[in-house]
Amino acid sequence: MGAIAAGDADNAKEAGQRLRKEILTKAGFDPAPPGSANNNYTPRYFTRFLAYMADQPHFAGYHDALPILGKDGSLTDVQPDSPAAGHIHAKTGTSQGGANGAGMVRKALAGYVGLPNGRMLTFAAFVSMPANGEQEQREVADLTGQALGEIAACAYTVLSGTATR
Incomplete structure (x- = not known):
């Protein structure tokens, strides 16, 4: 972002942070809310x-660039057989690790649920789970990613009327 949008390849990280702060401030958001230093x-x-x-005028491009549940990107393998597949555009986020292989896995999913009636729901869901070692952290990240996708898929199926009992 800093190299391309801010035009500063030599100081890309700093330029990206400045641009991020400008954009959020202009939009009326606190660019550094409590906890943001730790991505909380x-x-x-x-x-x-x-x-x-x-x-925003550029929303269509922004929306279309997001991974699609069960179809592409980081959500290709998340809920691919759900009625919600293809109707949820969302961004994933994962952090894991810690000292000596012990730590937490934090997983996020945030985006848009497109309903058949044309309405769009915004959502964000986050989860943190303890996991020790790289293998367990990968397994927990995969499991929580599926769980977050299932939560978003449930919202779609209930609100679209495609839920079955």
């Missing part, structure tokens, strides 16, 4: 940001 954003922060993005 709240679902409310993300859903407000997503709602803001939906009102």
